[in-house]
Amino acid sequence: MKPIAFHAVGKSFGATHALCDFSLEIPGGAFCVLIGPSGCGKSTALRMINAMILPDQGRVTVGGEDVARLDPVEHRRHIGYVIQSVGLFPHWTVAQNIAAVPRLLGWSKPKQADRVEEMAGLLGIEPALLERYPHELSGGQQQRAGVARALAADPEIILMDEPFAALDPTSRATLQAELERIHARSGKTIVFVTHDMDEALRLATQMVVMDRGHLVQSGAPIEILRHPANSLVGAFLGGGSIHMRLLDRLAVRERSTPRRTGATGAIAAGASLRQALDLMLATGSTRLAVVDEDGTWRGEIHIGDIIAGGEAGTSDASA
Ligand SMILES: Nc1ncnc2c1ncn2[C@@H]1O[C@H](COP(=O)(O)OP(=O)(O)OP(=O)(O)O)[C@@H](O)[C@H]1O
Numbered sequence: 574m575k576p577i578a579f580h581a582v583g584k585s586f587g588a589t590h591a592l593c594d595f596s597l598e599i600p601g602g603a604f605c606v607l608i609g610p611s612g613c614g615k616s617t618a619l620r621m622i623n624a625m626i627l628p629d630q631g632r633v634t635v636g637g638e639d640v641a642r643l644d645p646v647e648h649r650r651h652i653g654y655v656i657q658s659v660g661l662f663p664h665w666t667v668a669q670n671i672a673a674v675p676r677l678l679g680w681s682k683p684k685q686a687d688r689v690e691e692m693a694g695l696l697g698i699e700p701a702l703l704e705r706y707p708h709e710l711s712g713g714q715q716q717r718a719g720v721a722r723a724l725a726a727d728p729e730i731i732l733m734d735e736p737f738a739a740l741d742p743t744s745r746a747t748l749q750a751e752l753e754r755i756h757a758r759s760g761k762t763i764v765f766v767t768h769d770m771d772e773a774l775r776l777a778t779q780m781v782v783m784d785r786g787h788l789v790q791s792g793a794p795i796e797i798l799r800h801p802a803n804s805l806v807g808a809f810l811g812g813g814s815i816h817m818r819l820l821d822r823l824a825v826r827e828r829s830t831p832r833r834t835g836a837t838g839a840i841a842a843g844a845s846l847r848q849a850l851d852l853m854l855a856t857g858s859t860r861l862a863v864v865d866e867d868g869t870w871r872g873e874i875h876i877g878d879i880i881a882g883g884e885a886g887t888s889d890a891s892a
């Protein structure tokens with residue numbers, strides 16, 4: 574798994590400094606999410622990884638090799654890329670779009686067809702859509718096709734620029750879960766741009782907060798929630814909602830204790846503290862039994878464990 578690194582990268586478009594002294598290491602196998610206000614340089618950074626934009630200063634390396642020295646066409650064949658505006662080839666059917674890179678790589682026709690079918694199944698693209706052209710699809714269907722195309726040749730690195738922006742919340746959640754599974758199973762390196770903080774917190778193993786071309790903070794989502802580097806990050810994380818978001822990221826098992834006080838209702842140990850709180854609010858019960866996946870009793874969680882023990886934002890009562 575090749576690491577990706579930005580070494581003091583600078584890039585200007587005329588008077589606009591899209592990236593300034595930008596350094597970042599993305600370990601191989603990471604799910605790295607770039608987040609920040611519009612115009613902060615997310616897409617620019619992403620497009621440097623596949624050499625669509627080259628730095629004015631500094632270097633971008635993939636597997637230790639300077640991207641600027643690689644043959645860009647060859648380099649891009651090993652990188653899946655979903656662009657912000659989908660970018661399907663308009664005169665090709667969905668099936669042809671999905672098979673684009675496998676065809677370039679010289680796969681046999683049956684192998685291409687199998688792969689198209691597999692990708693369509695994975696992303697919930699109905700078979701009837703495969704023979705259509707992009708303009709005959711809805712925005713969300715186009716996005717699924719764009720993701721299918723990026724994954725089709727099984728690339729080591731996948732770059733995704735707001736790939737789910739046009740999807741309704743349910744489809745979005747489904748595709749997020751699918752992408753999480755693909756990442757966990759394949760160990761691919763994914764670099765993903767989004768405006769959606771909940772999406773970032775859900776997917777990222779490494780979250781990178783950017784502002785006006787600068788890297789403001791990089792780390793695991795839970796660490797950024799607990800210790801926002803400055804007020805900008807705090808505000809971007811949702812200001813007052815930061816505590817609820819932290820509850821979203823913490824599992825019930827982290828706060829449950831093995832006591833029996835006659836709790837009513839039960840919740841899975843792997844559920845989030847927020848789900849526990851939701852269940853308490855819905856049922857009026859302030860104490861829940863905590864069970865493992867196989868139904869084994871583990872203990873209880875009380876509302877006080879969530880609120881007092883939760884120490885959302887202030888951190889390390891647990892440490
Ligand atoms: N080709 C270009 N020519 C001129 N300016 C550009 C070009 N590409 C990007 N920029 C500018 O560089 C800055 C960073 O752009 P970039 O597309 O990386 O932002 P972004 O964080 O992806 O924003 P968004 O969230 O809106 O997609 C912006 O101010 C943008 O206007």
Ligand SMILES: [Mg+2]
Binds near residue numbers: 617
């Ligand atoms: Mg962008």
